[in-house]
Amino acid sequence: MKKNVLTGLRPTGNLHLGHYFGACGNYLKLQDDYNFFLEIADVQALTDNFNNPEKVRKNTKEITMDLLAIGVDPNKVNFFLQSQIPEIAELTVYYSNLVTVSRLQRNPTVKTEMAQKKELFGNNGESITYGFLGYPVSQAADITAFSGELIPVGEDQLPLLEQCREIVRKFNSIYGETLIEPEHLLSDTKRVKGLDGNEKMGKSLGNAIFLVDSEDTIKEKVMKAVTDPNKIKKDDKANPDVCMVYYYHKLLNNNVEKVCSECKKGERGCVACKMELVNAINKLLKPIQEKRKYYEEHPEEVDRILKEGTLKAQEEAKETVKKVKKAMMIDYDI
Numbered sequence: 037m038k039k040n041v042l043t044g045l046r047p048t049g050n051l052h053l054g055h056y057f058g059a060c061g062n063y064l065k066l067q068d069d070y071n072f073f074l075e076i077a078d079v080q081a082l083t084d085n086f087n088n089p090e091k092v093r094k095n096t097k098e099i100t101m102d103l104l105a106i107g108v109d110p111n112k113v114n115f116f117l118q119s120q121i122p123e124i125a126e127l128t129v130y131y132s133n134l135v136t137v138s139r140l141q142r143n144p145t146v147k148t149e150m151a152q153k154k155e156l157f158g159n160n161g162e163s164i165t166y167g168f169l170g171y172p173v174s175q176a177a178d179i180t181a182f183s184g185e186l187i188p189v190g191e192d193q194l195p196l197l198e199q200c201r202e203i204v205r206k207f208n209s210i211y212g213e214t215l216i217e218p219e220h221l222l223s224d225t226k227r228v229k230g231l232d233g234n235e236k237m238g239k240s241l242g243n244a245i246f247l248v249d250s251e252d253t254i255k256e257k258v259m260k261a262v263t264d265p266n267k268i269k270k271d272d273k274a275n276p277d278v279c280m281v282y283y284y285h286k287l288l289n290n291n292v293e294k295v296c297s298e299c300k301k302g303e304r305g306c307v308a309c310k311m312e313l314v315n316a317i318n319k320l321l322k323p324i325q326e327k328r329k330y331y332e333e334h335p336e337e338v339d340r341i342l343k344e345g346t347l348k349a350q351e352e353a354k355e356t357v358k359k360v361k362k363a364m365m366i367d368y369d370i
């Protein structure tokens with residue numbers, strides 16, 4: 037029998053190069069051999085976008101189209117909407133007894149994201165909501181509802197997976213062996229940096245190149261990318277290791293040796309170097325954008341894919357909740 041894979045994306049914006057190189061490559065590798073559940077995590081997106089439901093609603097379809105455009109096959113992968121699986125909310129309540137508040141406050145991913153959202157949660161996280169602090173518990177419910185054994189993610193997700201494993205172990209030790217402990221799967225590029233040099237390119241961080249970006253937008257963004265501040269003139273020698281443009285040349289495997297040696301020798305101007313990168317990105321994105329056009333013109337097909345996947349996901353989650361309630365002795369026949 038095929039093992040289950042579960043992964044999720046938050047409908048907070050379109051897919052970017054961080055997703056493409058950091059996580060999605062593994063979706064394509066796994067889709068043939070696993071029973072694959074792909075969650076559009078709208079409930080999780082609402083934890084820090086509760087005041088902007090239109091954004092989350094719009095992006096559920098946007099991100100689904102992006103995933104289809106990069107080659108995720110809807111005949112092999114169940115796309116589903118988190119909000120349409122009430123069993124996930126139910127499991128979240130049960131698991132919330134198994135996690136301390138201080139453990140959640142110490143979770144490195146929660147800490148980093150809280151610091152990035154000062155406007156919403158205050159300078160020291162004093163206005164953090166119960167929902168945001170608890171989203172790792174909800175994520176443990178996402179994974180276990182689908183008996184996810186293998187979880188393809190980017191590096192920022194590792195502390196959340198560790199939190200999930202702790203919940204699973206605690207559940208099993210109290211209520212008996214019921215849940216499966218998931219394992220993560222990282223890509224070779226486990227964390228893609230942002231255009232601004234930030235450690236992570238993120239949809240919500242304003243430092244991303246999106247797969248839907250037009251040639252002009254890409255040019256505009258790349259021209260602003262952080263380069264070696266000591267290189268002022270075109271023929272100054274520079275250090276490519278502190279340059280985001282070189283970083284993306286490496287990511288795209290685009291004439292890396294030439295770019296590096298010319299940059300070091302002062303034989304390469306930044307503008308020309310940036311234009312080469314713009315062209316390489318456009319070449320990568322063109323076929324993806326063409327495939328996406330088909331789904332933009334056939335929105336009913338996107339709806340059908342989400343509906344069929346969600347129905348399958350509902351069946352699977354119902355089975356898990358049955359097992360969980362039995363283990364917890366709350367399985368009444370009334």
Ligand code: ATP
Pocket residue numbers: 044045046047048054055057058059188189190191192193225226227228229236237238239240241
């Ligand atoms: P948000 O800023 O709203 O959290 P995001 O860009 O972090 O959005 P998610 O939907 O949270 O995107 O993440 C989906 C998947 O993509 C996760 O597995 C995550 O680890 C991975 N991912 C996101 N950004 C990167 C990145 N820069 N490098 C590697 N993987 C990434």
Ligand code: MG
Pocket residue numbers: 046238
């Ligand atoms: Mg994220």
